[in-house]
Amino acid sequence: NAGVTQTPKFQVLKTGQSMTLQCAQDMNHNSMYWYRQDPGMGLRLIYYSASEGTTDKGEVPNGYNVSRLNKREFSLRLESAAPSQTSVYFCASSDPGSGLYGQYFGPGTRLTVT
Amino acid sequence: SQQGEEDPQALSIQEGENATMNCSYKTSINNLQWYRQNSGRGLVHLILIRSNEREKHSGRLRVTLDTSKKSSSLLITASRAADTASYFCATASSGAGSYQLTFGKGTKLSVIP
Numbered sequence: 001n002a003g004v005t006q007t008p009k010f011q012v013l014k015t016g017q018s019m020t021l022q023c024a025q026d027m028n029h030n031s032m033y034w035y036r037q038d039p040g041m042g043l044r045l046i047y048y049s050a051s052e053g054t055t056d057k058g059e060v061p062n063g064y065n066v067s068r069l070n071k072r073e074f075s076l077r078l079e080s081a082a083p084s085q086t087s088v089y090f091c092a093s094s095d096p097g098s099g100l101y102g103q104y105f106g107p108g109t110r111l112t113v114t
Numbered sequence: 115s116q117q118g119e120e121d122p123q124a125l126s127i128q129e130g131e132n133a134t135m136n137c138s139y140k141t142s143i144n145n146l147q148w149y150r151q152n153s154g155r156g157l158v159h160l161i162l163i164r165s166n167e168r169e170k171h172s173g174r175l176r177v178t179l180d181t182s183k184k185s186s187s188l189l190i191t192a193s194r195a196a197d198t199a200s201y202f203c204a205t206a207s208s209g210a211g212s213y214q215l216t217f218g219k220g221t222k223l224s225v226i227p
Contacts, residue, residue, distance in 0.1 A: 004156075031213055033215075035217075041219055042118075042202055042204075042217030042218050042219045042220055043157070043204075043215075043217040044217070045215070048213055048214060090156055090157070092157075096213055101145055101206060102162055103157075103159060105156035107156045108155070
């Protein structure tokens with residue numbers, strides 16, 4: 001099992017450019033999440049998908065959109081990147097409905113917006 | 115907003131010593147979780163303690179939870195150089211909020227060989 005995979009690993013964007021971060025999990029989890037981590041900070045939730053077909057805003061959703069493509073895949077889109085979105089982005093999955101509350105994280109995408 | 119706040123922010127110990135990290139939170143929770151993050155890597159789930167539990171063990175890890183004080187502690191016994199990492203507590207609210215984890219800023223642990 002690969003667990004949670006994310007692409008790309010690194011990305012540099014210019015202000016105003018758009019991009020999509022991809023995430024996939026092979027653990028048959030129902031719930032998936034996108035977080036950002038800034039230096040010296042914990043993780044902050046951007047969006048989550050409790051189950052296939054649903055998405056909800058987290059703590060810091062402004063400037064982002066998400067798509068739960070199917071049970072395995074959950075993508076994060078930056079429509080018009082800003083320097084404030086320079087961060088490390090983590091995708092995670094879990095299955096709270098089955099009592100599996102612990103989240104499994106991907107390796108992260110380091111995004112720099114210039 | 116940050117729910118959990120870890121203390122200390124940084125901790126440096128000798129190999130073989132025990133390491134204790136504390137976490138305080140503000141609102142009612144369904145469960146509290148501890149995660150480890152090695153430099154440049156994703157987070158790894160270590161242990162979960164439910165709101166009706168007071169203590170839990172997993173290998174060299176011991177977690178306590180005091181809901182009256184809204185605090186938790188993580189003890190790593192007989193530390194190893196490989197335990198060097200940042201440790202985060204995360205809280206899950208009850209009901210629909212249990213899908214969402216709120217993370218603290220972490221404790222950076224350095225274990226000196």
